[in-house]
Amino acid sequence: MFQGLLTRLEVTPREKSPKACGDEATLSGRGPSQMGWYAFIAELAAGQSVLDVGCGSGEGLKVLATRATYALGIDLDERLRRPDVAVDIKSVADMPSKSFDVVVCLDVIEHVEQDRAFVAELFRVARRAVFVTTPNYAMSFNRNPYHVREYTPREFERLFDGYGSATVYAGTAKGRERVVLTRRLSYYLVSALYTWKPTLVAAKILKRVLRVKIWAHQAAFVRLAEEDARATTAVA
Secondary structure, three states, X not given: OHHHHHHHHOOOOOOOOOOOOOOOOOOOOOOOOOHHHHHHXXXXXXXXXXXXXXXXXXXXXXXXXOOOOEEEEEEOOHHHOOOOOOEEEOOHHHOXXXXXXXXXXXXXXXXXXXXXXXXXXXXXXXXXXEEEEEEEHHHHOOOOOOOOOOEOHHXXXXXXXXXXXXXEEEEOOOOOOEEEOOOHHHHHHHXXXXXXXXXXXXXXXXXXXXXXXXXXXXXXXXXXXXXXXHHHHHHO
16 A cells, blocks of 8 residues: 555655855865764774765764775865875776775765766675765755755665665764664655645654654665675575
């Protein structure tokens, strides 16, 4: 029942022409606001090499570097170089294939016009896993002037179809609080209802009935399919 209703309700968030990050100051649209998410993925990626795509200020990269065997950040603005962490000014498309164990990309994909091609590049570079965060469109409605688009939770999960097994999280913008989404259909349905003004009241009622909390942010930790296969073989 939920699946059919979701299909009828689901909308594709409209894209807009965004302001360019760094257009007024180096950190315009790049503020280090995801530090809880960085601390979380730093633990998941401990003891592995990590690439931070769109590292921005580099503050999150410093957190990754405390737990990784090697942490490199890449971004496109020459002004983002800094002496205390390793930052290269280049695109993810310029990185060698399978060159890092874990590729992380925090609050970047909403700035990227060719989002699916970008996701494919993240997985091309990763050997074991990819971690991505982004705002929940059902809460923020793409009001940020620097964003091309934002994603409903269901759309966000679909970005990773075919790449491996995804653990999906919901949490606060900074990531200090987060939960694993175990009741995805309920969460996706209520989120979809929030995106339509005529169904907003129904969303609030259903949220209470289903005991679902809708969070401002979302994340996915995707273990690559070949990594899953290796893990299964090791257990066997």
